[in-house]
Structures are given as C-alpha cells and as structure tokens.
Amino acid sequence: MSVDVSELYRLHRAKLVRLAVLLVDSVENAEDVVNEAFVGLYRKRETVADGTAAVAYVRRSVLNGCRDELRRRRLVRLRPYPAAVPGPGADEMTLLRDEHRETLAALRRLPTRDRQVLALRYWMDLSDRDIAEALNVSLGTVKSTASRALDKLELVLQEHL
Amino acid sequence: MSKEGLETRLRAAYQARAALVDDDRPTSLDLSADHGVRRWHRHPYTRLVGPLAAALAVGALALSASLIHDGGSSPAGRSTRSPQQKTISPDALAFRATSSLPTGMLTDGLSLVVLAPGSSVGTADVLAVSMAGGRVMLAQIPDNHPEILDWAVDGTRVLLSYGTASVHIVTLDLVNGHSVEFRTSEAAARFADPHGQTISLGASSGQIVDDAGAPIVGGGQPPGTLQLLVNGHVASVLKRGSTYEVVSGSQTMRLRMPTARRGCTPMASWTDNSVLFRCADQQYWAIPLSGAAPGLVFDDTAALRHGAAAAAHLWKVGSDEFLERLTSCGVERPLYRVAVNRSDATEVKIPVGPYAVVGATNSGFYILVGFNGGCEANATALDFWAPQTGALKPLIGAAGSARSAILSASTFGLPVR
Numbered sequence: 001m002s003v004d005v006s007e008l009y010r011l012h013r014a015k016l017v018r019l020a021v022l023l024v025d026s027v028e029n030a031e032d033v034v035n036e037a038f039v040g041l042y043r044k045r046e047t048v049a050d051g052t053a054a055v056a057y058v059r060r061s062v063l064n065g066c067r068d069e070l071r072r073r074r075l076v077r078l079r080p081y082p083a084a085v086p087g088p089g090a091d092e093m094t095l096l097r098d099e100h101r102e103t104l105a106a107l108r109r110l111p112t113r114d115r116q117v118l119a120l121r122y123w124m125d126l127s128d129r130d131i132a133e134a135l136n137v138s139l140g141t142v143k144s145t146a147s148r149a150l151d152k153l154e155l156v157l158q159e160h161l
Numbered sequence: 162m163s164k165e166g167l168e169t170r171l172r173a174a175y176q177a178r179a180a181l182v183d184d185d186r187p188t189s190l191d192l193s194a195d196h197g198v199r200r201w202h203r204h205p206y207t208r209l210v211g212p213l214a215a216a217l218a219v220g221a222l223a224l225s226a227s228l229i230h231d232g233g234s235s236p237a238g239r240s241t242r243s244p245q246q247k248t249i250s251p252d253a254l255a256f257r258a259t260s261s262l263p264t265g266m267l268t269d270g271l272s273l274v275v276l277a278p279g280s281s282v283g284t285a286d287v288l289a290v291s292m293a294g295g296r297v298m299l300a301q302i303p304d305n306h307p308e309i310l311d312w313a314v315d316g317t318r319v320l321l322s323y324g325t326a327s328v329h330i331v332t333l334d335l336v337n338g339h340s341v342e343f344r345t346s347e348a349a350a351r352f353a354d355p356h357g358q359t360i361s362l363g364a365s366s367g368q369i370v371d372d373a374g375a376p377i378v379g380g381g382q383p384p385g386t387l388q389l390l391v392n393g394h395v396a397s398v399l400k401r402g403s404t405y406e407v408v409s410g411s412q413t414m415r416l417r418m419p420t421a422r423r424g425c426t427p428m429a430s431w432t433d434n435s436v437l438f439r440c441a442d443q444q445y446w447a448i449p450l451s452g453a454a455p456g457l458v459f460d461d462t463a464a465l466r467h468g469a470a471a472a473a474h475l476w477k478v479g480s481d482e483f484l485e486r487l488t489s490c491g492v493e494r495p496l497y498r499v500a501v502n503r504s505d506a507t508e509v510k511i512p513v514g515p516y517a518v519v520g521a522t523n524s525g526f527y528i529l530v531g532f533n534g535g536c537e538a539n540a541t542a543l544d545f546w547a548p549q550t551g552a553l554k555p556l557i558g559a560a561g562s563a564r565s566a567i568l569s570a571s572t573f574g575l576p577v578r
Contacts, residue, residue, distance in 0.1 A: 018179035027182055103174035122168060123175040154167055 002045040003054045009038050012055060015124075016062050022119045023066035025108070033069060037061035059134050063120075067112050106156040114149035121146055199438070258300045261338035262289050272520065273299075273319060274543060274557055275307045287321065290557050300340065309520075311351045314430050318357030320350060332357065355433050359450075419446050419455045428475045429483070431458070437475070437483075454493055458501050476521040484521050486508070509548060 013034060020030030037058045048054045048111065071102070107115055120131045128142045135142070162170075233394040262271075277285040285307050287300040303323050310330075311320040321331040330350050332341045334357075350360050352534040382561070419440055431437035437458060445459040476484045481501040496509040496518050511518060 012183070018182050021182050022175055022178060030182075045206045055490070097168065100174040100177040104178055105169055107171075107174075118171065119175065123179065150164065150167055150171075154162055157162075 003041075003048050003051055005038060005042050005054075008041070008051065008054055008058070011122055012058065013038070016058065018061050019059075019119060019124060020066050022107075022123055023063075023112075023115055024069045025104075029069055030066075033062055033065035034058075036065055058131065060136070063116055066116070070112050098115060102157065103153075106153055109156050110149060110152055113145060114152065117142060117145045118149050118153070178257070258333060258338045258340045260299060262297055262299060262335040272556060273309055273312065273317075274541070275302065275309060275321075276557070277304050288557070289318075289335070294556075299335065299338070300331075302331070303329075311357075311429065312341065313352050313357030314355035314433075315357070318352065320352055320357065320360065323349065330360065332360065351428060351436065352430055354428055361436055416448050416450065417452055417455055418448065419444070419457070420549055429477055431477070437477075458508075459504065478521050484518070486518050512546065512553070 016034045016037070017027070017030050020033045021027055024030055024033065040061050041054055041058050044057065045054075107118070110118075116135060117131060120126045121128070121133060126134065128139055128146070132139045132142045137145075144159055256474045272290045274288045274290055275285050276288055283304045284301045285304045286298050287302055287307075288300055291299045300321075302321060305323050307323040308319065309319060310322050313319070317334065317336050319333045320333060321333060323329050323331075330343045334340065340349075351362060376405075416436075418438075428437045428439050431447045438446050438448050438455075440446055444457060446455045447458050448455045469523055478484050478498075483499050483501075485497050485499055496511055497506045498509050499506045543556045545556055546552070547554075
C-alpha cells in the first residue's frame with residue numbers, strides 16, 4: 001500500500017515551506033526544496049511504511065535540501081557574479097520588527113547544523129529525540145548542538161548587532 | 162540575556178518570519194507520464210501531466226482557493242474573463258522583488274541592468290550597479306523581453322516591463338523593495354511625476370489587469386486615449402475634448418493634449434510637473450499635470466533627425482536637452498542630441514563598432530553603451546562612455562555562458578568620476 005502523497009502535500013506543505021524559509025531565507029528556494037522533497041517521496045511511495053514515516057522522510061529531505069542549497073550558495077559566492085545569491089527578502093526587510101530582523105540576521109551567521117537544530121526545536125517544536133531522528137544524529141549531539149547554538153546566537157547578537 | 166529570554170526571542174522571530182509566508186502561494190508538482198520525476202513548477206497550470214500531478218494540482222488549488230475562484234487555466238495573454246472572475250495566469254506571479262536598495266547608493270552614479278545570467282531557469286536579474294563596483298540584486302524578472310522603461314527623477318522608483326503581446330508593467334520601489342504589477346497591451350509606459358507615483362500609459366486599447374489577473378476598474382479605454390495609473394491604481398479618465406480629467410480618490414489632475422485627434426505617447430518626465438509626450442512622431446509637447454496648456458518643446462517637421470522615430474528611446478540630459486536614439490535594434494542606431502532652446506538637433510557619433518546607446522545619466526554627458534551585435538539584447542558588457550574625451554569605462558560584463566546577456570539598462574545619478 002502506498003502513501004497518499006497528494007494528501008500529505010496538502011497537509012504538510014505550508015509548514016515545511018515555513019521551516020525551509022527559516023533555513024534558506026528565500027520563499028522561492030524554500031518552495032523549491034519542499035517540492036523536491038515531495039517529488040522524492042513520490043519516488044519512494046511504495047516503500048514508505050505509513051504516513052508518519054512519510055512525513056519524517058519529507059522533513060529529512062527538506063533539511064537536506066536546505067543544507068544543499070546553502071552549500072550551493074557558498075559555491076556561488078566564489079564565482080564572479082555574487083549578486084545571484086539571494087539575501088533576506090523584501091518582505092523581511094520591511095515588515096518585520098527590528099528585533100526580529102536582528103535575530104534572523106544573527107541566525108544566518110550560525111552554521112547550518114546549528115540553524116537546523118534551532119529551527120526544529122523552536123519553530124517546529126520537535127522533541128530532541130525527533131530532531132535526532134530527522135538529522136540522523138544522536139540525542140546527545142542534538143542537546144549539545146542546541147546549547148552551543150544558543151550560546152553562539154547570543155554572542156552574535158551582542159557583538160554584531 | 163537569560164536563556165529563557167533568548168528562547169522567547171527566537172520563537173518570536175521564527176513566528177514573525179514564518180507568518181510572512183503566504184499559504185496561498187500556488188505551486189504544483191510536475192510528474193511526467195513515464196513515471197520519472199522531472200521538474201516542479203512554482204506556477205500552476207503550466208505542464209501538469211499524469212494522474213498524481215492532477216491530484217497534487219487539486220491540493221494546490223485548495224490551498225490557494227482564496228485567490229483562484231474558477232480553477233481553470235488561463236492562457237498567457239490578456240484575460241477575457243468577466244470582472245467578477247479572478248484567475249492567475251501562468252506568469253502572473255513571475256516577477257519578484259528580492260531586496261531593496263541601500264539608499265546611500267542612490268547618489269553613487271547607479272546603473273540598473275537587466276541581466277540574464279545564463280542559467281536555464283528563464284529569469285533575468287535586475288541589478289543595481291554602482292560606479293564603485295557595488296552590486297545589489299533587486300529583483301528577478303521573466304526572461305521574456307524584459308526592459309527598463311523609466312527611472313523616476315528622484316531615483317526611488319523604476320518602471321520595468323516584460324512580455325510582448327500581454328505586457329507586464331512593474332513598478333519597483335527601490336527603497337523598500339515593494340513592487341506593483343499590471344498587465345496591459347500597451348508598452349509605452351512612463352512615469353508621469355518625479356517620484357514615480359503616477360504612470361502614464363500611451364494610447365491603449367487593451368484591458369488592464371492587476372497581478373492576480375483581475376481587471377482594474379477604469380482600465381481599458383477606447384483606442385487612442387490616455388490612461389494614468391496613480392499610486393498603483395488606474396484613475397478614472399474623463400475625456401473632455403482634448404483634456405483628460407484624471408480622478409484618483411480625492412486627487413484630480415487635468416491633462417490638456419495639444420489636439421483631440423492625434424495620438425500622443427509619453428516619453429519621459431520633463432519637469433517636476435509635466436510629462437514629455439511625442440505626438441505624431443514629429444512634435445514633442447510638455448504636458449503639465451496641472452491642466453495648463455501644453456507647450457511645444459521640439460518640432461522636427463524640418464526633419465532635423467533622419468530615420469524612423471517610432472521606436473525612439475529618449476533620455477533627458479539637461480534642463481533643455483535630451484538624447485534620442487531613433488531605432489530600437491538593428492544596424493542603424495543614430496543618436497541625436499536635441500537642444501530645445503535652440504530648436505537644434507545634432508547627431509552624436511558613438512564609438513565605431515557594435516555599440517548601442519542604452520542610457521544616459523540625467524545629470525551629465527556620460528552615455529551608457531552596450532557592446533553587442535545588434536541591439537542591447539544579447540549584449541555581453543556595458544561601459545560608460547564620455548563623449549567629451551572618448552573614454553570608455555567598463556561597468557559590468559556578463560561573460561560566462563552562451564546565454565549570458567545584458568537585456569536592458571538605465572542610468573541615474575552622478576557622472577563618472
């Protein structure tokens with residue numbers, strides 16, 4: 001029995017796009033990543049056990065896709081046409097309060113793994129165990145990463161903003 | 162800051178950022194009939210094939226129900242639906258602003274460049290390029306005949322267009338990154354005030370629709386009439402003989418044309434309160450927004466300029482002078498400097514080679530030229546040219562891919578230092 005991909009898309013797409021936006025900043029790139037993740041799920045629809053496993057699979061795909069997107073941008077920055085790297089959107093620049101903009105700017109200075117853990121914990125409200133499963137790391141790694149990421153975030157907020 | 166305080170701040174920032182993501186943004190997946198995974202499309206209705214694609218499209222439609230009422234597809238052209246219906250064309254949401262311009266750059270001899278970076282995504286980048294070498298990507302626009310139509314006198318807004326049969330007109334606010342998009346059959350749009358808050362459209366016969374495909378009230382006048390968009394809305398236009406009365410909310414403007422019969426096309430903002438119109442190719446009139454009588458700026462019935470004027474590009478370079486390029490593309494691209502106060506027009510000799518003038522600073526004599534094989538489309542580099550000295554200064558290049566091309570350009574601000 002295969003999972004109903006269209007139903008999962010309807011139920012989870014918006015939440016996952018928001019998660020991806022918090023990691024890659026650009027709504028368009030976030031939609032890219034999420035749709036690619038669902039395309040990947042469609043490929044595996046016959047082998048995924050149930051809806052819960054399918055959601056976990058898509059979430060992992062989104063996290064991996066965001067990581068790949070950030071990696072691609074680092075490569076693009078090395079090319080002679082750096083303007084192609086998207087920054088914060090106009091909506092973020094104009095519609096958010098200063099405090100939120102500063103926080104998001106500070107988050108962009110953190111390593112990808114730190115951003116993933118923080119977003120999963122404080123936006124998705126996942127348990128540390130679920131975060132460990134999503135990122136394919138140990139529970140201890142999640143706890144230590146989260147703790148260090150918060151320390152770095154506070155430091156960046158104090159030093160740079 | 163305590164850990165709890167930091168966590169609270171982090172949650173609030175996440176929630177605020179996530180709230181900006183519109184649930185109704187329509188997307189769909191594209192799965193081809195041979196069961197392989199291909200490409201997805203951000204815009205619906207484009208190439209949905211296969212049963213799952215249809216199901217996913219239904220899901221996407223449900224998410225965007227507030228925007229899409231009829232659920233049908235619309236061809237990439239002017240909407241033929243009734244005003245009560247809304248639809249989204251495949252490319253209606255294609256333009257997107259990405260960031261605003263640091264206001265300090267506005268005084269740094271900026272050029273706007275529309276550049277196709279050579280990728281296969283079919284989009285072109287709108288870049289602000291300073292003489293000091295700084296670049297900011299302001300927006301992405303479909304790689305479909307994109308053009309910079311006008312730049313407001315105060316430098317804060319730019320008028321862009323893309324498309325051919327159905328032309329998308331986009332006002333991009335450089336200060337805050339906001340954009341407003343309309344579709345019309347008329348591409349001759351220019352700003353009608355120094356701040357870019359009003360757009361004058363030339364004689365238009367088509368319906369004007371907003372970026373969601375809905376007809377705009379007041380849009381779509383009979384052929385040969387003038388239309389104005391005031392602060393993003395089409396004003397109602399009442400024609401009284403040769404005078405157009407433009408009402409937008411509580412604001413009323415009156416524009417008196419030189420004749421009730423001749424078609425006039427807006428060319429550029431001329432003064433703080435007038436727009437330069439070309440009427441019947443040979444005459445240029447300054448039409449005051451106050452409703453005062455129009456003033457003849459330049460009459461070329463003596464054929465001082467040679468060549469077809471239909472596709473002219475015009476740049477004001479002084480209080481009483483403008484540059485005019487008579488043809489858009491092709492081998493002959495004569496450039497004339499027109500001195501209004503002397504009723505004089507002299508041809509400007511541009512550098513020998515595959516050059517075309519694509520812009521001029523509004524404060525001096527420096528002309529932006531494109532090194533290309535035909536017109537500015539498919540140019541591979543832009544340079545500033547100082548006609549007094551003959552010096553060329555490289556501004557931006559687009560090498561790196563066979564498809565890399567500079568598609569349009571415009572300049573603003575201080576002359577070359």
